[in-house]
Amino acid sequence: MSNRTVLVDNNTWNNTHIATVGRALASTEEESIKIARQLDANYVLVIFGGMSNYSGDDISKFLWMVRIAAGVFPQIKEQNYYNKGHYRVDKDASETMRNSLMYRLCYYRFGEVHTSHKEPTGYDSVRKCEIGLKKWDLKYYREAYSSSRWLVRIFEVLPHTNRDAKMEGRKARALATTASTSGKDKVMKKDLNEVEERIQAYAKKNNEAEHRDATTKGEFGVMGKRPTI
Numbered sequence: 001m002s003n004r005t006v007l008v009d010n011n012t013w014n015n016t017h018i019a020t021v022g023r024a025l026a027s028t029e030e031e032s033i034k035i036a037r038q039l040d041a042n043y044v045l046v047i048f049g050g051m052s053n054y055s056g057d058d059i060s061k062f063l064w065m066v067r068i069a070a071g072v073f074p075q076i077k078e079q080n081y082y083n084k085g086h087y088r089v090d091k092d093a094s095e096t097m098r099n100s101l102m103y104r105l106c107y108y109r110f111g112e113v114h115t116s117h118k119e120p121t122g123y124d125s126v127r128k129c130e131i132g133l134k135k136w137d138l139k140y141y142r143e144a145y146s147s148s149r150w151l152v153r154i155f156e157v158l159p160h161t162n163r164d165a166k167m168e169g170r171k172a173r174a175l176a177t178t179a180s181t182s183g184k185d186k187v188m189k190k191d192l193n194e195v196e197e198r199i200q201a202y203a204k205k206n207n208e209a210e211h212r213d214a215t216t217k218g219e220f221g222v223m224g225k226r227p228t229i
Contacts, residue, residue: 023035049126
């Protein structure tokens with residue numbers, strides 16, 4: 001419908017692929033961005049029902065994503081998303097849960113919102129509680145779209161803004177290597193230039209031959225005229 005390729009579309013034949021996406025959502029923002037870039041993802045979409053009272057949202061289904069991810073990646077442990085055996089999103093939510101990408105995207109800016117005049121800001125109408133973490137900044141994602149009741153939320157994966165010192169060092173070494181090109185490399189470049197010149201000369205020659213043989217539009221017009229009787 002949107003002419004966009006999706007990484008997960010309810011097709012469960014590739015468990016590892018689904019687990020990788022689950023791992024990204026279950027990880028911290030810093031870990032998830034590495035996976036998102038490896039997958040060449042441009043956007044992350046989450047379904048959030050805390051404002052519209054939709055109970056079938058991604059927070060409700062999140063533990064299944066964690067379980068699928070844990071089945072492939074042992075560093076993801078389901079018990080870390082519980083607090084004393086309970087799955088929570090309020091002030092008693094576990095640190096792993098609060099730091100997960102799923103929590104950070106679904107509840108982004110939700111601490112500023114009133115869902116009921118009787119309740120404080122950040123009150124989740126599905127879980128019937130006030131969220132435990134209300135304010136944070138996203139470092140590697142940007143809110144691109146949220147529907148009127150926040151049921152659909154789309155976040156853009158931000159590109160690299162700069163290069164670290166290691167990459168700068170690699171660039172400097174590459175430039176130094178290019179500057180000190182060996183005689184053998186120079187000969188190879190010369191040969192390649194000669195080949196390119198030959199190709200261009202051949203293409204030019206063919207174009208000239210085609211031009212000589214071509215029938216102009218005017219000639220076609222004359223050929224197509226009926227004889228005058």
